[in-house]
Amino acid sequence: MNTRFTVRRARVEDAAEMARVNVQSWRETYRDVMSDGVLDDPGLPAARERFWTTVLSDERYCANRVAVAEHGGGMIGIAMAGPSQGSGSQGSDPQWGTHLYVLYVLAAEHGTGAGAALLDAVVGPHDSAALWVADPNPRAQAFYRKHGFVADGTVNVDDGVRELRMVRLLSGRGGRPDPSSGPDPSSRSPKHGEGTA
Numbered sequence: 027m028n029t030r031f032t033v034r035r036a037r038v039e040d041a042a043e044m045a046r047v048n049v050q051s052w053r054e055t056y057r058d059v060m061s062d063g064v065l066d067d068p069g070l071p072a073a074r075e076r077f078w079t080t081v082l083s084d085e086r087y088c089a090n091r092v093a094v095a096e097h098g099g100g101m102i103g104i105a106m107a108g109p110s111q112g113s114g115s116q117g118s119d120p121q122w123g124t125h126l127y128v129l130y131v132l133a134a135e136h137g138t139g140a141g142a143a144l145l146d147a148v149v150g151p152h153d154s155a156a157l158w159v160a161d162p163n164p165r166a167q168a169f170y171r172k173h174g175f176v177a178d179g180t181v182n183v184d185d186g187v188r189e190l191r192m193v194r195l196l197s198g199r200g201g202r203p204d205p206s207s208g209p210d211p212s213s214r215s216p217k218h219g220e221g222t223a
Contacts, residue, residue: 040078042075044104045071045078046071047132050132060187081106091106102134103130105128108124124154126157154195170192175192176192
């Protein structure tokens with residue numbers, strides 16, 4: 027297959043470009059979902075750059091997998107997954123060990139396969155995982171369903187944005203999702219400041 031992009035592990039020197047992709051993706055995807063005050067905040071790019079610098083350099087995040095997609099010398103997508111965070115009833119669920127925290131591809135690159143390649147780079151096609159996705163965001167929700175995720179009925183509202191939790195549980199039969207074994211909707215995995223798209 028001839029791809030128009032490459033996917034690689036993110037490096038700390040990528041933080042500024044990752045912030046650019048992060049902010050542009052939010053503006054393209056969430057204009058009518060998130061507050062314009064957040065999306066148009068002139069400090070948002072610098073805040074996202076600090077976030078990515080921390081993620082890529084701080085030992086607290088060493089278990090996370092972070093990847094970028096590039097095309098024509100420029101960054102077009104970012105992704106990050108890692109262990110579910112939290113403790114007690116709000117913490118990690120043993121049904122999935124990985125949480126997809128970030129997956130953004132610039133709108134001009136939708137449909138190229140970059141999103142699927144990024145997902146596979148940070149979660150893997152045979153891993154159980156959970157994520158939060160904005161609602162409404164039908165394109166992202168369809169993308170995740172195509173990759174074996176299903177909404178488990180858990181809803182969260184964070185800063186006015188409604189989110190659905192989607193999970194992918196694997197059966198032991200060749201690594202395919204098992205749609206008959208949905209998670210207990212009363213179990214809640216916390217969101218840590220990142221949505222997915």
